[in-house]
Amino acid sequence: MHLSTDMRRAYALAVRRRALTAQGVAEELGLDEPEADRVIAGLVELRLLQQDAEGDLFAAVAPDSAQLRLLGPLVREISVMQEKADRIRADLGSLLPVYWDEVESAAGQIEVVRDLDVVLTLIEEFSARATTEVLTSQPGGGRPVKQLETALTFAQELLERGVRMRTLYQHTAQFHQGTAAYVVHVAPLGGEVRTTASGFPRMLVFDRRVAVLALKGHPEGALVLRNENVIDVLVDTFERTWVGAHPFPLSYSKGQIVHVSSEVKDAIMRLLVVGESDKKIAARVGLSLRTCQRHIADLMQEIGARNRLHAGYLLYEQLAKSDADVLK
Structure with missing residues (x-):
């Protein structure tokens, strides 16, 4: 509730006269009766006027007393909410060491x-x-x-x-x-x-x-x-x-060299089928890029591939047949 100018004037009048009526407010302040009633109601709501037992007279109440009477319930409600917030903060805060210990432990891994x-x-x-x-x-x-x-x-x-x-x-x-x-x-x-x-x-x-x-x-x-x-x-x-x-x-034979070369060639073929680049194939099989490209060129010539895409198709068929023969 906002304290308007008319309400301030009416409160000052009540303080001077100790008590007043709505009619008196209307006459003294030049208000019509509905306006005077609204002013009196507003002051009562703010606890600045107290109505007597008969309901005709309104006496002024000290502002600090009005403040206590008006804000008391709100202050108590705030206090309850603050206590609840403090409990929640304490409960959740107690979990912080658990959280950070785990996070730091994970980070340390x-x-x-x-x-x-x-x-x-x-x-x-x-x-x-x-x-x-x-x-x-x-x-x-x-x-x-x-x-x-x-x-x-x-x-x-x-x-x-x-x-x-x-x-x-x-x-x-x-x-x-x-x-x-x-x-x-x-x-x-x-x-x-x-x-x-x-x-x-x-x-x-x-x-x-x-x-x-x-x-x-x-x-x-x-x-x-x-x-x-x-x-x-x-x-x-x-x-x-x-x-x-x-x-x-620890020693080498012709058969050993042929076997190793065959396995490296097979690895290159499988990587070509899945579309890997020359650079990635070289890294995967442990060859220099130039050596790997020479192997790929020889392989494409051997199978009669017109281009890289054609090589992938031919090698896929060749590997599929080879894998099927192994499973027989």
């Missing part, structure tokens, strides 16, 4: 590291703590000599402590002199190395508790995972690839 020195330090630390097994997969063919020297020191320390170590390479790594020399050193110590034609992620898994993966777009960085569920998936992928892989040969 995935760590992005972009500095090579930090990555190497972490790998050294994880290696020193490993007690059961380390799984490594190194796609892309042979590795640089410096990396192989570091890997050899890393592998020797693990194997001498009795930690099992299994490594996956792609077939093309068999023809890399540095990688072959690495395998010759670790095999007598118990290191197990296999190769496969298909691609797989670059990673290290320590005791199936922490994994270090290549960081996309940052060749010197790494993604460190500590989430057991994610690591289980990575290990399962490794195991599936391991079962179908072949032991890294």
Whole structure:
């Protein structure tokens, strides 16, 4: 209720006269009776006038008393609502530590590291703590000599402590002199190395508790995972690839070379069928782009393909027939 000018004048009149009537208000303030009645009703609603028992006279009430009488119920209602809000705030607030502990724990299970020195330090630390097994997969063919020297020191320390170590390479790594020399050193110590034609992620898994993966777009960085569920998936992928892989040969024969070449060719064919680019095919089978393009050109000439699309169609039919023969 807004306190109008007429209501202010009527209240002042009531204070001076101690009591007044609606008729008196009309006469003193020059109002008609309906207007005077509205003014009196408004002051009563604001608790600034109090009606006597007979209902004819209205006495002025002190503003502070009127305020208490008018706002009391509202203040009590606000107080109740405030108490309710405080209880809700306290109850929900008590859950914040639970929430943030879990969030921080989850965040700690995935760590992005972009500095090579930090990555190497972490790998050294994880290696020193490993007690059961380390799984490594190194796609892309042979590795640089410096990396192989570091890997050899890393592998020797693990194997001498009795930690099992299994490594996956792609077939093309068999023809890399540095990688072959690495395998010759670790095999007598118990290191197990296999190769496969298909691609797989670059990673290290320590005791199936922490994994270090290549960081996309940052060749010197790494993604460190500590989430057991994610690591289980990575290990399962490794195991599936391991079962179908072949032991890294310590010596070579013509038959071995032919077999490896055949598997690489088959992998290229399957990737061509699904429409992968030359660059992606090269990365998946561990060949340089130029070597891979030469293999693709030879393959297209061999099957008589007019273009890439025609090659995909012919290879699809050839692979379908080959797979059907295997199932017979």
